[in-house]
Amino acid sequence: MQMVLWIMTTGSDGGHRRATIRDVARRAGVTPSTVSRILNNRELAFPIAEHTRKRVIEAVKELGYRPNRLARSLAMSKTHVIGMYFPITEPSGQLEHREVTWLSFGAMVSGVQHITQMRGYEVHIFNRVEHDYGHPNAPKDICPDFIDGLIYVEPNQHYDFYTELVAAGVPLVTMGPSPVHPAGFSVSPDDCQDFYVLTKALIAKGHHRIACFICHPNDPPLETLLRRQGYRTALDEAEIPYDPALMPTERLGQTPTKALVERLFDLWPRPTAMIIGRPEVAHYFIECLHERGLVCPRDLELIVIGDDPIFPYLSPSLTALRYPYVRAGEEAARLVLDIVEGKVKDPVKVVIPWQYNERESCQLGESFIKYLVQDSTPELRKEVAIKIS
Amino acid sequence: MQMVLWIMTTGSDGGHRRATIRDVARRAGVTPSTVSRILNNRELAFPIAEHTRKRVIEAVKELGYRPNRLARSLAMSKTHVIGMYFPITEPSGQLEHREVTWLSFGAMVSGVQHITQMRGYEVHIFNRVEHDYGHPNAPKDICPDFIDGLIYVEPNQHYDFYTELVAAGVPLVTMGPSPVHPAGFSVSPDDCQDFYVLTKALIAKGHHRIACFICHPNDPPLETLLRRQGYRTALDEAEIPYDPALMPTERLGQTPTKALVERLFDLWPRPTAMIIGRPEVAHYFIECLHERGLVCPRDLELIVIGDDPIFPYLSPSLTALRYPYVRAGEEAARLVLDIVEGKVKDPVKVVIPWQYNERESCQLGESFIKYLVQDSTPELRKEVAIKIS
DNA sequence: CTGAAAGCGCTTACAG
DNA sequence: CTGAAAGCGCTTACAG
Known part of the structure; x- marks a missing residue:
């Protein structure tokens, strides 16, 4: 309510509400269905007539119309947003340790963004809340409504929500030093192997x-x-x-x-x-x-x-x-988008x-x-x- | 479609769709309105009868019901999400410079999260895309539907979307070394002043x-x-x-x-x-x-x-x-949430x-x-x- | 080739 | 104290 009011009083158009698909339809003398079809470029049995298309496109421009993504997502069960769950808020620990976390986090997000951006997605970051006794939030707090898929980083072996999240139906890619889930998608180093090889060397x-x-x-x-x-x-x-x-x-x-x-x-x-x-x-x-x-x-x-x-x-x-x-972030984003878009079915483990x-x-x-x-x-x-x- | 399919085949409940408010209503023998009212704890002229409340709460538990945030946001024009626009993908530049960016970004997000989390919000990160000629994306790409407010960081003076964003009706807090907008909300150092003082010293x-x-x-x-x-x-x-x-x-x-x-x-x-x-x-x-x-x-x-x-x-x-x-992130989050929640009207400039x-x-x-x-x-x-x- | 209708899952005046 | 109805802004079978 507050926000609506705010928009009304400060919007550029001096208090007018944002144009909806109905406004466009009315202006173009067609029906919302038609506007929707034109804007979404669906492949139809019959193509859209050129002149109606033109009228609609024009009306869209004149009104500065942009579809409401919330409504669209609700109707299509698809948000074009990828979630990230990440323990950036490390409460205990000195500054120097947290700086390392921030650095790696920033780099990961940078990699993720690089890919999501090219494929038309955005990124939603879930708060990782440490509850009493140092336990972070359960997956019920990771609400999947806003996202199509999730990149999940949880270094602490005690807090493993992997199974629950999968059960909730969220396309999921585990990233970094997460618990070992033979069945899942993951992007990570092979820490055990790497230390084995290093020590051997x-x-x-x-x-x-x-x-x-x-x-x-x-x-x-x-x-x-x-x-x-x-x-x-x-x-x-x-x-x-x-x-x-x-x-x-x-x-x-x-x-x-x-x-x-x-x-x-x-x-x-x-x-x-x-x-x-x-x-x-x-x-x-x-x-x-x-x-x-x-x-x-x-x-x-x-x-x-x-x-x-x-x-x-x-x-x-x-x-x-x-x-x-950065590369790890890129790989994780690629993977989760491939799952979301149905390009990949069987679990993949990317070892970086x-x-x-x-x-x-x-x-x-x-x-x-x-x-x-x-x-x-x-x-x-x-x-x-x-x-x- | 793809994702829905995926949920159906791998969901924990073996293919059943997620419970909606109607399912809960049916099970509790009431109407969706009532369920909604109980779940939202609205203050009403008449309170809810204790026994219906109980029946509803029970039904919610039995079905594991959780309201769909997309639908709720659409109905209420309120998402409980704060957006961040940030130039994390610095395309040119050597590794060492980008590492500094990642670090500061991670720290900012950490601060933002700290506050949003306590106040019941999440964070949405917008892709900052460098288009041809090195120009980043225009504010029309910063779709406000998913967010209640925006924290905006744009160090490059040539790419100043501030006015357009405000015109679009997005509650906005400018962060860091952004262009100087006497009229707006901002959180930043005072670079000029600091260098003046430092040189003087x-x-x-x-x-x-x-x-x-x-x-x-x-x-x-x-x-x-x-x-x-x-x-x-x-x-x-x-x-x-x-x-x-x-x-x-x-x-x-x-x-x-x-x-x-x-x-x-x-x-x-x-x-x-x-x-x-x-x-x-x-x-x-x-x-x-x-x-x-x-x-x-x-x-x-x-x-x-x-x-x-x-x-x-x-x-x-x-x-x-x-x-x-971190503190800067916290201040920016506080400020944008105060605007969103109508606690603050007149522009505030926080100098850190x-x-x-x-x-x-x-x-x-x-x-x-x-x-x-x-x-x-x-x-x-x-x-x-x-x-x- | 396009329209009328139902639906996505919620909320909220308005009745009663 | 609660229900029936309309609405948020879109999409999509189904008609015609």
């Missing part, structure tokens, strides 16, 4: 003491469990005994992060390689390096999961794996490889890239999924 | 050669023009002659950025202070510093507009102004101050903070707006 270079630092302010997301699993599997295969001290599981925020990192540097024998699970903590490793007079890659190899534009300019410049969020950006701090060589992309063992992943669930 | 510290580096791959956005204006106004006031060499206007990407930065360092007399307009180029300044054996703040003071989590850890650690994008994070590279002291926040001269800004338009 480090072992192949002669490293036996490989630290793996992936800590979180809260419960670790599934992503992290998969990564740790990949790391351990590689150790097991090489028959290197697993040393828990090399893979801390403390919560960030309790012990200061710097202290946790120092602890790794002060282990004896000192690790000769370190996997840094989050780009925003990389600077602690560099500090420790400098404080101890260690040199990369001579004394130690450092590789970061997640790249940052500044990494090439640090000393040492940091080798990193970069996840192409990380990009390897080699710099001073760690040198696995070009061969590693191929390794990362090609040496895919889906069996391993399935096995891990079972172990975890 | 540097002058007060004795600097006379102050470089100001704000270059862009494309045409400079209004934001930049305002900043440059603020910078020059401060110089003028102090009667320091303006030296164009101190404020390059080349386009990024033509000359390599590093070369542009080097040129500043090699001026004679060398600048004693430098304002770095974009965080993603700060590392070039550090390189130049090291290459020439200069020390901050002894030989040179460096201040970056836009902070980065890594800045405290670089050497020298970089002093920066940080724009609180930058946050001053002092570190090694530049030390203006705490007094500068107050300066930044309080020494607001709206007249100056207006004047500049006129000069520019």
